[in-house]
Amino acid sequence: MRNQQGIYLFAVSVLTALVITGCGSNSNSPSAGTAPTSTVISGIVASGGPIENARVDIKDQTGKNVGSGVTAPDGSFSIEIDPSFSPHMVMTATSADETLVSMVDTRVSTTVNVNTISTLIAALMSASGNPSALAAELASGQVTFDEKSIVANWGKVESILKPLLTALNTEIAGLRSGPAPANGTGPDRLLDALDIGITKNADNTSTIQISIKSAGEEQEMPVIRFTNSMLLERILKDNGITPTAIQNQAIQAANLPASGTSAQIADLLKRMTACFSLPVATRVDIAAGTVTAPQCRTLFKNDDPANYLHSGAVVGAASAFPGLFAESGTGAGYGQGTFEYRRDNGDIVFSFISVSKTLVSRREESVATPGRDGKLRLTGNQYRFAGSVNPMAEVRGYMQSGLGGLISTGYDIKIPLQEINDEKIVRVDVTSPRGVRYSLVRGSSSMTLPKLDSRFNPEVDDNSEIVDSSSAFVRLRVITATDSLFNDGKSAPAVPYTGERDLQLPRQNETDDTIASYPPRGIWTLAYFTANSQVPVATQAVRTRARAMSVEELKNNRPGVPLYSYYLTDESLKPLLDRLYSSSPGSGLHLSLQDLRSTSYAWSTLVPPPFTPLAPVSLRVMGTLLTPSSIPPFLDFVDNVDLSPDMKQAEVPCSFDTGVLHCDAQGRYLENTWLDGVQLLSRDNYGREFSYVASTLRPAQ
Structure with missing residues (x-):
């Protein structure tokens, strides 16, 4: 339940050290002279560690905000609530990088903590399986709860997490209403030891995935997967949960975070x-x-x-x-x-x-x-080479009129050009958690997937070298889209072969069920080769912090999922289109960058209030420098600027730091430099990337 807007709040607090007080007549602690009959709700907001400067809002069953406050450095809060409150209430804590939810049924002062476990409970009790919707569902009468039902659902989660509680030798009750300091000791260790993902489904339920952080660096973490409407007996059976194991994997204290x-x-x-x-x-x-x-x-x-x-x-x-x-x-x-x-x-x-x-x-x-x-x-991971993998979803639009957009989901592999002992790394074999191997070849500025021909075989140049595609985005599924709307994810047509060199298509689209079966914290193995090595000169393992979302999940979780939340405005693209060199249907636009020092862009959002879209973190200009006398006769480059959350426009200069010389001494783009596309990239707190690309539809070289 993490969000980029919260990261912005954390950024502001780091730089300004503001002390934020509670809203209206509410505050972090009761005011002097409070009558003995006043009602105060206190507790701790935590997700492993304490969450400072989290805004806590309490809404009762009428939908009224009866109290607000902000947490102290130790995550604690104490809020005097409106005397006219109704006893059934939902508490929402919005923090630096996540939104947490809890429930309370009381007529007197009490302690109620807000954490990842209470948020899981909220998902179980929500009519839609969405904890963020629980307050509205309570106000509309879709959901009712009392102390008995709250306790019953905490008991259900206790049974699901029994192997973890046994290994940690702790109880779950303290996380609900007891004194549970967020210091990594006692019941708080449970929050350190798991990660919870909640994804909405089309049938008004949610899929819940709980990753247990009990594995070593080369062992997959056990995952508990169920829907919010599933009965406890089936959850235990389907996930192989016993008092000491999950999916036949023993949960041992030695592999879990130590106390503190x-x-x-x-x-x-x-x-x-x-x-x-x-x-x-x-x-x-x-x-x-x-x-x-x-x-x-x-x-x-x-x-x-x-x-x-x-x-x-x-x-x-x-x-x-x-x-x-x-x-x-x-x-x-x-x-x-x-x-x-x-x-x-x-x-x-x-x-x-x-x-x-x-x-x-x-x-x-x-x-x-x-x-x-x-x-x-x-100390670092002590790996000799750089390499990472991020789940990514992309909307790809075209500057050329009359061309429909594409929606892709998969994993983006990032491996820069590297050497060892003066020998270039020429190939990296990347193996997915499902055992599928992707061989990356050396491109102009990074390792990329090979360009495939219409039969999905790697293309070779006149020197018998494999042609790079300029992209390392492993697209597991690609479908067509119309404007900002998804087609029906189950029936949308797959995209046929395209000549775009940087659009690497799958030979066969994976199903949504297959994409959803990837482990949330899956291990990808990277094997590095030089031209002279028969065996890898190094093998490294990297772990994602989330899995790629299926097309169906992307559709069901709008507008919460930031895919297509932002788009480049027509006004900002017009100066580029004015530089159109030539165009022919199907072959793309030829937009020259020659003599420009930079290009400027503005973006807007399609997300309606009150939702807050995930802000872009970077703006990239992707281009090609034509080099007719060489093989291959082109070099790819990427110019990039980092963005702060409040930015809505930015200028991208021609950069000397890309590894491909494409600027002159005055910082202007060289002759024969052409624009391939512009990308806005957002990234959530789990490392999932969401990309919007405005492409010129470059033909195959």
Whole structure:
């Protein structure tokens, strides 16, 4: 239940340190002189760690907001509610990166916590399986509940999570209404140890997936999957749940987050923020390229940044943590840490939000190791090469009139061009969690899928080299779309072969059921080869934080899912269309970029109030530099700018940092540079990417 708008709120709090008080007559604590008969609801908002500055709203069964407040640094809140309240109430906590829901049935002051488990309970009790809709359903009479039904559903979840509770030697009751400090101890460990995804279905139910973070780095996490309307007996049977195992996989304490892990992660992020608050001249010796401040050196294993290696990046001005060496990095903030899993050597993989002083936020991942003093130190995954995989959905529109759009879902593989011992990496074999292998070849600026011919065989050039497609988006399913509306996901026609080099189509569309069967935190294996290696020079495993959504899920979860939430306006594209060189039906537009220093774009949203669309995080200009005398006779490039959540327009300059020289000394696009498309990219807190592409429909080269 995470959202990008919340990340923006966290960004603002990092930079302004505002203290937000409760709304109207409500506050975080009862005012002086409160009558003894006043009703106060208190509790803790947590999702593993405590959630600070979460806005808590309490609505009763009439739909009236009877109380509001904001959480303290420890996640606690205490709200005096309107004396005219009705006893059945829904509590919603909107925070930095998620929305959590809880229920209360009371006529007196009480303690009710709001967390991921209470949100799961809300999904079970919602008429639509959507916890965010529960307050409206209660007000409309679609849903009723009382203390008895709330307790019964907490008991149902306790039975489902019995193997996890047994391994942690804890009880679930404290998470509902007891004193449950969000410090990674006691019942709070349960929140660290699981991840819950809730997806709406077409039949007015929701599918719930609970990933148990009990696996090592090369073992799939056990997943509990059921619908909100399913009976307990069937849930237990279908998921192979026993008192100690899930799907025949034993749940053991040794593989779960240790007591206090979330507090350790929060402490590390606090120390990182303190390091970046120092002046750059204090943090580092720029000339020597070394980290000098003790507050910064102690962030790393053995107090030495040289020990850090993460996906091929070491600490440096042009590598990992580049902000350490730049004035622009001063004032960066780090927070909202989340335990992901424990590696086989005991290191902790965790994710966090970083926010620059220009409000650009990113959900990042790293690896830390416990020190002798009990504090975590950054060490990285110690992988030699970079490589990652993100689930992605894309709407692809065309600047050429008369062409319908496409909707794709799958996984985007990101592997830059790399070398080892002066030998280029020429192939990377990527194996999916389902055992399907994709061989990536060397492209102009990254590793890409090969371009396929009309028989779906890799094309070769005059030197017998495989032609790259300029894309590494593994599209599991592609259908046609009309404007902003999906066709019926079950009957929409599959897309036939197209000559677009950067549109890699599947030989056969996967079914929605197959796409939904991918594990939420699936392991993808990356094997790197040089031209002379018969065996991989390195094999690495990466884990996604979510699975790709099926076409049906994308359709059912609108407008909550941000696919097609934003689109580039016609007004911003018009200057490019005015540079039209030539056009012929089916062959695409030829839009020259020559002599331009930059291109500007504006975007708008199709999402109606009160929904808040997921803000774009980057704007990319994708182009081609024609090189007739070489093989292949073109080079692909991508110019990119990062976006802050409040931006609605941006300028993308011709960049020298893409690996392909396509700008002159004055920063202008060279002769024979052509626009292929423009992409707006959004990313949710689970790493799922949502792409809108305005394509020129480039013909096959």
